[in-house]
Amino acid sequence: MQKNILIIGACGQIGTELTFSLREKYGNDVVIASDIREGNESLMNSGPFEQLDATDYDALEELVAYYEIDEVYLMAAMLSATAEKFPMRAWNLNMSSLFNVLNLSKEKKISKIFWPSSIAVFGPNTPRENTPQNTIMEPSTVYGISKQSGERWCEYYHNKYDVDVRSIRYPGLISWKTMPGGGTTDYAVEIYHKALSDSKYTSFLSENTKLPMMFMDDAIRATLELMESNAENIKVRSAYNLAAMSFTPAEISQSITTHIPEFKISYEPDSRQAIADSWPSSIDDSKAQKDWGWKAKFDLKKTTNEMLNNLNS
Numbered sequence: 001m002q003k004n005i006l007i008i009g010a011c012g013q014i015g016t017e018l019t020f021s022l023r024e025k026y027g028n029d030v031v032i033a034s035d036i037r038e039g040n041e042s043l044m045n046s047g048p049f050e051q052l053d054a055t056d057y058d059a060l061e062e063l064v065a066y067y068e069i070d071e072v073y074l075m076a077a078m079l080s081a082t083a084e085k086f087p088m089r090a091w092n093l094n095m096s097s098l099f100n101v102l103n104l105s106k107e108k109k110i111s112k113i114f115w116p117s118s119i120a121v122f123g124p125n126t127p128r129e130n131t132p133q134n135t136i137m138e139p140s141t142v143y144g145i146s147k148q149s150g151e152r153w154c155e156y157y158h159n160k161y162d163v164d165v166r167s168i169r170y171p172g173l174i175s176w177k178t179m180p181g182g183g184t185t186d187y188a189v190e191i192y193h194k195a196l197s198d199s200k201y202t203s204f205l206s207e208n209t210k211l212p213m214m215f216m217d218d219a220i221r222a223t224l225e226l227m228e229s230n231a232e233n234i235k236v237r238s239a240y241n242l243a244a245m246s247f248t249p250a251e252i253s254q255s256i257t258t259h260i261p262e263f264k265i266s267y268e269p270d271s272r273q274a275i276a277d278s279w280p281s282s283i284d285d286s287k288a289q290k291d292w293g294w295k296a297k298f299d300l301k302k303t304t305n306e307m308l309n310n311l312n313s
């Protein structure tokens with residue numbers, strides 16, 4: 001049966017690759033990309049695009065009716081570093097866009113939702129190593145507070161209104177097709193660009209700050225696998241822990257020097273250091289493995305190969 005899919009925030013770091021993958025899988029014309037701004041040329045040329053403000057319920061409802069949308073992937077959000085600068089704007093965007101989509105489903109106008117959460121739902125009191133699915137959270141950032149609240153509302157809408165919403169706590173994502181959009185793990189993308197252009201990089205996180213990370217191909221595959229799983233296998237309706245690798249700026253630098261021996265890293269931690277310090281350094285994703293068979297494929301070595309080869313071609 002054909003289903004029509006809407007991606008909101010399709011021009012961002014994840015949305016761009018998600019749009020390509022969904023179009024490859026289901027066909028260009030059934031996957032509608034939307035964003036408040038236009039995306040890169042290859043995205044804009046790959047299928048239908050609509051300008052949409054995710055906080056405008058009426059415009060969203062109209063678009064969903066017009067294209068007879070069944071599934072929505074809500075990728076629009078303000079990310080961690082930017083959200084610290086604009087707390088109220090972040091809260092309004094992150095929460096109102098989610099409520100708009102949840103309410104559309106409650107009204108039976110769409111049947112399935114993907115909404116991403118983040119490792120930012122955890123805070124300084126969370127066990128840092130191998131952070132469990134269920135544990136102390138207490139996020140200390142604007143972004144983390146919005147993601148944790150979002151998780152609570154997803155679970156609530158599922159329990160009370162039978163809304164089929166699915167979510168993943170993405171770690172920091174590394175990709176070469178689109179630049180990241182204002183997060184605390186952006187360094188792990190910038191470093192590859194700078195390694196190739198300048199053979200040096202100044203990290204805004206300190207040498208030994210270890211954070212959970214994932215290559216974009218794994219993140220997209222996880223998203224599609226979760227969305228394709230039978231509903232009865234999805235036992236967690238807040239958001240699943242997901243893991244692939246954890247590393248420090250020193251370790252990513254070391255993996256780059258195996259390809260570019262002259263590469264040098266230096267460290268000038270800024271305000272993003274405090275955000276990173278409040279997050280876990282590794283994640284236990286055994287629940288995702290058990291419920292829907294998740295398994296990561298990319299470690300740091302493979303990620304560095306992919307990043308340098310693709311950015312260099």
Ligand SMILES: NC(=O)c1ccc[n+]([C@@H]2O[C@H](COP(=O)([O-])OP(=O)(O)OC[C@H]3O[C@@H](n4cnc5c(N)ncnc54)[C@H](O)[C@@H]3O)[C@@H](O)[C@H]2O)c1
Pocket residue numbers: 008009010011012013014015034035036037052053054055074075076077078079093116117118119169170171172173174179180181182183185
């Ligand atoms: N990238 C990561 O490492 C990461 C990690 C954890 C969670 N996430 C989550 O994944 C989702 C996507 O992240 P991303 O990295 O692609 O972000 P991004 O900033 O690259 O992209 C977000 C997109 O949303 C769009 N947008 C902003 N306001 C909008 C509005 N009012 N209406 C419609 N579109 C709007 C932006 O133009 C942008 O294209 C977010 O919810 C983010 O919190 C990302």
